Amino acid sequence: MSARYGMVIDLDRCTGCGACMVACAVENNVPTSPVRATDRTGLTPMLVHQVSNGVEGAGHREVFVPVACMHCAHETPCVSVCPQQAVEVDKETGIVMQIPQRCLGCRYCMTACPYHARYFNWWDPSWPPGMEKTLNPGVATRMRGVVEKCNLCHARLHTAMEKAAAAGKKQIDMADYVPACVEACPTNAILFGDLANPDDPVSQAARSPEAFRLLARLGTEPKTYYKSRQAWVRALAERSPNGHVTEAQHV
């Protein structure tokens, strides 16, 4: 039976430390960028936004919203616009895969993505001399001119599949497949698992009345859910990340 890997991020647990961003970048060999790079021109496959309720004084509240590729399950916008078939939805896992070797660099997918979760390599990847020794051998570096995004640490999935195959199993052990951001979160704010399995904790958390998805009205069936007991946070879910969120992150 096919899996449907997804996440539930509890925003009430997120302290905005940024460990998920750093761990993701290290795992996926994200290069350094020139100082002039911004949140749009740099590479941040996992980006934590700071969002406020806009109230001044003691009633002021803020949450941190980690945003990565949502791995949309229905009419995935980036897949339908790609002229190169460089984006595919893996039917076995539900992961939206970006294949840099096929990418033309047209950036249609970046325009189509409602979550701004895709990034373009504006510069050749580079590291300070010697730092390339610390690159993760499980992930190839990408070149200038291609788009990249979160692929749910696909290298870790391969390692888990190899381990399962070596043990003669058809299914992976979920304990062997934990994306870097999930592993790094010091408050266990990110739950990861198989949404297709009703007994999986992530599946149960996704059915909680406090769970919601960003821009659910678009009908793309994202596989990243968020959770918060604060009503104002849930109300933000239908606003565009390009509107309120990016304004508020400079609070």
Add this chain to the structure above:
Amino acid sequence: MKVSRRDLLLGTAGLTAGIFFTPVPWKVLDDVSIWTQNWPWIPQPARGPVTTKLASCTLCASGCALRVRMAAGYPVGISGNASHPLTKGALCPLGFAAHQLNWHPARLREVRHRGRTASWDEARAAFEKASAEGPIAVVDGRSGRAASTVLQSFADKHNGTYEVVLTAEERALSPYAQWVGVPVSALGYDLENARTIVSFGAPLLDGWGVPGRFTHLWSERAASASDPQLRLIQIEPAFSRTAAAAWHWVPTCQGTEALLAASLAKVLVEEHLVPAQGPLPPASLTEAAAQTGLTPTAIRDLAYSMVERRPTLVIGSDDNPAIAALNVLLGSLGTPGGIVKKPTTPSVTLQISAKNTPPRAVLLDSSVPWEYVPASGVEVFRFAAWDGGGNRADWLLPSPGFLEETTDLPTPPTSARAVYGIAPSLLTASAQLGTAADFLQQIDATLPTVEQTIHARCEAIFRSHRGSVCGEKSSPITGFESAVKFEEALRSGAVWLDESPAATPLKCALKTWPTNNPAHTTGNWANTWAPPVMPTLAAKLYRESSLRETPQRSQS
């Protein structure tokens, strides 16, 4: 056969059309696109066997436990080690990219004397000359290590002084140390048993103490609950990360923390919320309300919140005695869930020598923060792995970087239980690098070595028969055959954890409410948190996400 012009054109057109019915153009396109992914100037990961080793972070005094993924002999990934009793697998964000620091553009690789390249022999000769001319002040930023013993021994033997630069967390404990008459290193916060924590600007969820300890506690008992088991009240002018996660945030005016503490104490005593004993503050609620920006009702409500769920622990961000005195009033000194005295690690002692003679030269260990400014007019020998502001030092001496040095890890500040670990070296340091302890030993061979001290400490802990060893699984220390086996376990990433201390009542000498309070203690920690040299990738991500301000020098 004669080939006419028509034949040539027909043949060319036929070939051109026919080639599209073969896989050749598609294969060529595919190969070209793959080839362009592999330009020779694009770095590729090194290939080699991947192994996982246990280690400890040495970026600060917390000593967080790491699982380091190694490939081709180099660290390629870091994650937390859940078996550590304090960190429980959590790390601060810098830890995840710390293995890149050794190749940071600001890395020190050679001896520098006032901006020019020098040699170790020149540095040693200059230090010996200075030592002969007058006393040397040896400054340590992380006391209690085996290396600290070497530094202290040198100072004692050569009529010098040994000084320790306290962290903000240690400074916050210093009023209690003074009132109770014990060293700061003997005190800790019993966070685990507290039910209400009142923080006066301490960045509890932003790198305070051992980062994983409070984060884990908050995550288990406070997050995602409208009525949490652990109530965190954050009193701070700015809306920090800790304020965002707190059960209740109290915005006050900058610099009025001592006055607010005094007014809270007055409400606690006058409304019989605590026994009327101990020091009484000469505060006026109306005046406090006017200066703090809170209403008298808000101050009274805050006082009631503090005692609604006991034990209550008050944590200051610095050595403000008025904030510390609140704990005395609340009876949170020497009781579970308060400030507790912990048994010291066997064989780990600290003697701070203070002499008034002005030193001829100052030797700064690599653990001393860059913000520390030595007295002017003295020759400064500074050990450092990264250049965080070298213009303040006459001599810059390159030290081993991350995972390049074997060092022991004494109990971190704020911990309520003694722990001891050994951070193994996973990388071979260049011959051009040296530690302050090695440097002093080359000058005086009679000093104890770091390795000897670590052996002696392991022996002493083993003989104490106290505590347990937390490795892949926890086992009592009595289960080890010998001190050698115990030391081997520590060197392979396990940590010794002392038994939970029995609550020791602490006799407090504070009789009058402290009035010598600093003007202000809290600052915007979120913006000053970043160290001078950050892992390159972490600096990039914070810059691009605007989550934190990063120092310009770490941008590369």
